[in-house]
Amino acid sequence: MIEKIIEFITRLPPFGGSKAKLTVDKSQFQIRIKNQIRKRWFLKIWFTVTLILIVISNLRNIFPSLSNIFSGKSIIFDSRFLLISLMGLLFSLFLKGAWKLLHSKYSIIERWKLENLLRNFTEEVNIIAKHDNSFNFTKSVKWSYSVSNQKISINLKTGGHVNFEMEKDIARRLLGFLIKETKDIWILEDNSIINGSIKMIFSHKADERLLIDDLSKLKKSKIVNFPLTKQISWDIKKQPQLGVFGKTASGKTSLIKAIIISFLANNKNNQLLLIDGKASFLAQSGRFAKIPTATTAEECLNLLDDAISIMNQRYSEMNRDLADENDVTYIEKFPDKGTILIVCDELLTLASATQVSDKSKKPADRLMPQISDRILSLIVKSRQASIAILISGQAFPASLLGDSIVRSNLGMIVNLGRTTQVQAQELFSMNLKDLPQADSSNYEGIIWLDGLNWEIPKVFYSPYYDDKKLPFKATLLKLTEAQGGGLPQA
Known part of the structure; x- marks a missing residue:
């Protein structure tokens, strides 16, 4: 858990360092299921907390309001906490939508866009393993990457469960995937394989003739x-x-x-x-x-x-x-x-x-x-x-x-x-x-x-x-x- 938190911080500018880290150990299907579970729990908690706060805030008005019924006056209802909760829910939905947008191929922050691309590439080329609807999934890969004006450095540690022939082909396939998924120019400047670690350097600027x-x-x-x-x-x-x-x-x-x-x-x-x-x-x-x-x-x-x-x-x-x-x-x-x-x-x-x-x-x-x-x-x-x-x-x-x-x-x-x-x-x-x-x-x-x-x-x-x-x-x-x-x- 602590390792996951540290990795998450490395991907949050300006808190993270020059190199971001990302462990992919779940399929996209598993991530979607877990996100759906989180959403349901979030809505349940929000509804419960909102209801409790509304009841508490209106307790003092319940009995005086009952007497108002016989005098022909309307019941007093305090809606402040309901409005605050609804605004909080809308703000949370806005943050979630902005987060998803900034981690998509349309992101204006290249490091965040790269995180999403590496997750999707891991699944598309099936680096970790074939998966089904179960959660019996233990294999993982570790990415580390840094982005500068001159180059994009990406390292992949396969964990030893990827054969050498596939390792040799990762750089070529990643280049094709990045070109397919984005509108940027991608140039593979260099790549090497050392003890299961694949080091790749990309740039957005092609070399030029003198x-x-x-x-x-x-x-x-x-x-x-x-x-x-x-x-x-x-x-x-x-x-x-x-x-x-x-x-x-x-x-x-x-x-x-x-x-x-x-x-x-x-x-x-x-x-x-x-x-x-x-x-x-x-x-x-x-x-x-x-x-x-x-x-x-x-x-x-x-x-x-x-x-x-x-x-x-x-x-x-x-x-x-x-x-x-x-x-x-x-x-x-x-x-x-x-x-x-x-x-x-x-x-x-x-x-x-x-x-x-x-x-x-x-x-x-x-x-x-x-x-x-x-x-x-x-x-x-x-x-x-x-x-x-x-x-x-x-x-x-x-x-x-x-x-x-x-x-x-x-x-x-x-x-x-x-x-x-x-x-x-x-x-x-x-x-x-x-x-x-x-x-x-x-x-x-x-x-x-x-x-x-x-x-x-x-x-x-x-x-x-x-x-x-x-x-x-x-x-x-x-x-x-x-x-x-x-x-x-x-």
Whole structure:
């Protein structure tokens, strides 16, 4: 009983704290029956008390009033308590109606509306159990929730009687229920399941696409950290290596442009290396801006050797003082040096051309295995040296770089356009039906960011790069000239 009272207080602003608690251990049928019983008892008590008060208030008038009958005068009747009781009854009915309204989907108080929605959802999806007209009902679930301007946090403790498959589906079903029952926009930002506790974060504001059209608006910082959408950022400490994939016309090139320009504008000491397996626009842009660029297997191997040399040199510089206890990245230890980004685009195209010529060479002289080994080495080892790798293409190059090792080291994975079942397994290790749905016609995709406790990937709104206001080649040249150009130095 005390626990129920405490829970009730948590749901009463301003008395409750930031997190409200709600235990659902009765079906809607049971609640209706109990409410009907309470109403009958309330009316009986009201009628009895009203009658007693009227009688008591009129006792002193009974005998004088009897004598008035013979004198032709009317009997005196005191109706004050009857009027007070009727007003009290009407006021109680008004409070009950207001309470029900404020705990309905029409409520202006979101926390109170949410209480009613969670009660109804518990019954609709049958979380506690199938029930009948009896009161032999012992199973329960516990909700806790908080509401702010930015997000709605909802936690559900199932009590151990809900199977894991149903637990995994609760967030999706709750999202659909909230959309169905209200007129609000509901976005599932995140959800996770830990020991029978399902944690869900919702918001009413969908993420928005960024417009890259002005260098002065781009974020500046010592360590790479800049937004990709209104709500999602690339933080190199959490996502040191990147993967961007998508079919032709999916928006992949525009995203890569946005990342490159935002990266170079983020810190004047940042440097760029380019590998373009198709020797197309990206390679032309790199050479125009005097950025180290590779389009052939030989050039690619030399560029990667230079990058590994820089990585080793950076590690050597970091480890000069063997007594240094600080476990930090190169850019944290030497903030004026900058980060290096290696963009490897269309590796599969480069591989198909290289493997033809490799067939006529001895195994030790074949170039593609050497290129794959060097890229894999950089992906695995370069994080602490503040060297980031961006792997991009129409498909994940598992045949060149392997699957599990590279996949586990990619802290950010973006798949633009329509996601297939193969891509869902290959990129996100999930079934396609468990992924959110993106609008491929609007250059949307799916994104996974490591280090943010995401349970599932999110819909990604790829930035719009405005080539008219920021011509890519000219902007790239402007940024690299300001940063000295040439091969990055340790």
